[in-house]
Amino acid sequence: MTDVGRVLGTDPAHPLDFWVGVGEESYLQLDDIVAVETDVPGREKITLYGVVDMVRAKYEGARFDSDVFRAAEGVLPVGIATAAHVSVTRIEPEIFVPPQPGQPAARAEGAERDKALYFDGMEKRFAAGLSREGDVIWGNLEFLDGTRGAHVNISGISGVATKTSCAMFFLYSLFHSDVLGQDRANARAVIFNVKGEDLMFADKPNKRISPEDEEKYAKLGLPCGPFQDVGLWSPASKDSTFEIVHSLASRQEGVTAYCWSLREFCQNRMLRFLFAEADSESSQLSYAVSVVERYLFHETQGQPKDRTWVEIDGTRITSFEDLVEHISDQREAVFSRGSLATGTQDAFLRRLAASVDTAGHLIRKLDAKEDEERHRIEWGANQLNVIDIHSLHDRAKRFVVGVVLKQLLEEKDAHGSRQPLVFVVLDELNKYAPRDGWSPIKEVVLDIAERGRSLGVILVGAQQTASEVERRVVANASFRIVGRLDAAEAERSEYGFLTQAARARASLLKPGSMFMHQPEIPVPLLMQFPFPAWATRPDEVAAPTAVPKGFKS
């Protein structure tokens, strides 16, 4: 440890925060880790560890602002005093006394830094990112995998907060290190590609990676390459009449088109996810949805699984459009089991008809049972499953997210054990689990947030503004991460884990820099993650090499 200054006596020192006068020959910058030893009369020496969250410098001996000019001319003698404010993270042993003014303060490095940030006590830790000085910032796996906590919540302005990159790096770190141990091979992740086609190249190495980036990966103890086991899913194209093709423009190979058969739609009660806009729970419309869903379920209950079309009331239905038409024609039979006002029925039918255009191509008759399986999203098939929804209409997006999450949760529920872990990355949480109103997806997301810990379903949720997301979803996340935030948003209580200084800095964070808060560490840490080693655009895709750097051959 190198001494950098002494504890100030002109500003009071507290057990939880104090000021350090910085020596002339040294410096302290924001996020530096500081350790101070101090005597406690009658007890042993204690060490206070902390993070620098403010640094100030001023003239001593100057009284007026204009003195700066006199000082510069050498007319007025002044001194320069630099001081750093330290937020205490840990006191070892735990005797809560302030450090004595005048005690030397040292920059904590190596094992001392690990102590200061509680890294020493983490039995299973994963590399969450790097500090600005290039030291690894660890996350405690026990708070991620459900042992003591679970879930990640990421907030930040779109475009500059790099929320998805952060989530992807977490997954990469977990899947390409030994932290998950023997469960690593079976761990799965589902991520929805909501913007551009960014995530559809995660299995390709990035050719823009520089030697410095490679060093960063080495420092993090990670190989530097693409994701190793990736499944890519893209919605079936609207134009696929005979053969079902996916709708991805920038890539052809290795992508599977997804859609569902009419039979699955009816038998698995998927109708509700076509009506997944947030609504009041008691609304008549949601009642109409459940009535019709029940009707379809009953009508198709006995149908053999190898038939991908449905027969309702003796009518063979082979397209979603026909199904909608049938429901409209048979409205009396359909709604007979519920007492619904005609107005509500009309409203329901109107919306159902509208969904033909937006989501109809995802629900269809398929040629054979094999096709049904081939185009169904199998989240367990690969480790990282990227589901592209960016080109879909809003209604269809909700439909896909809702169906996939429900299926995932049901399967995990049936499986009954926490391992293997499934990570669900869901951006735009404000859309899927809004603070106000009710929707079937919100129900599923809430279910994951509240029961996911025991089911082994880990939600990595992201949104621009946490204040617009259901409180219970955010509150259940052990890891809270913020990127660039709107200044007004940063003041909200959802970001109570940020220190005052961190709030101010949150509005000027650069892409790739984020504050991470985890349960054991009382202050948020600024971390950066390295440039993606996997391609995020077609022109980043590097020619495949035999074995990517850092991977075992």
Next chain:
Amino acid sequence: MPLTLRLDPWTPTYESALQIDEDETGPQPDVDPFVETDDWRAREPQFVERPATIAFVDGVQRVEMRVIGDRDGKTVYGAFASVAVGAVFTRQGGSEVAAETPLRILALADGETHPAVSVPCGEATLEFRSRPTAATGLAGVQEAVQSARREAEIALGERLDEQGREMVVVDGRLNWQPKRKAMVIGLIKTIHKRYLDDEQAAVIATLRQRTRTPLFRIGRDRAVYSWYLRLTEGRAIDHAWAGVVRVETLETIGIEAAVKLADLTACHLPTFASDSMHDPRAPQNLYPIGGLEDQLRHSLGDPEWIRRHIEMHFAREIAAA
């Protein structure tokens, strides 16, 4: 002619910068006003390059607590006092302060002495060493403190001179003999004596900023060349001598060097003149000196704190006896 009133700009807590006793008796100083020229008028200085570094030397003193001694029924006056001296080195782009460790003295009048008194004071122990003076009474105590400061100032000035400092400005009269032919000047803020006859003295009032009077010689045990110069243009409401200082340098440097030095001071000292917002004795208390005094006074420590500890020390002594 009616009485005209003008203001004295110094803050009244300080004495006036102008304290000429018109009824002064005793030997008049031996003054020769015509060493530079017979033509007594305000002089525009020849421009002289500013030295790269100018060192300003000054000291502060503070009585911490007065003591009254008793020797065989005779009252002895004394005081615990602190003295600090230091220097500021000013150069273009920034200046630095070199302050010496403060001196703690137990000033005693009537030639009395006393063993050093160690006063524990928080983390430090202040050792007040006795400093006797032959002078008597309360004035003797004052004299002992002042002489301690003067000695320390002289010692520092000599040291700077030996270090080969280009130019040294001493606060007050020049009481020592520089060894080298360095530019050492004394800067006198307060005008106590009338060295010039009315005719020549009238020139002082006519001085503009950055002009000076011709040199005059003052004969005393160390004879000096001296001159008045105006640091700042006074306000219309101020008296005519406001903003004027007297400068002196030893005769031994020779009249030519002295004239050059006078021009240098006229050119450059006004740069350091302080503002009344900043200093209660503006403009004569120059910025570097004011800044140095602030730091020196600060280095003496907190007066309340020291007083308390002196009291505690005495209380313990008495309790132990």
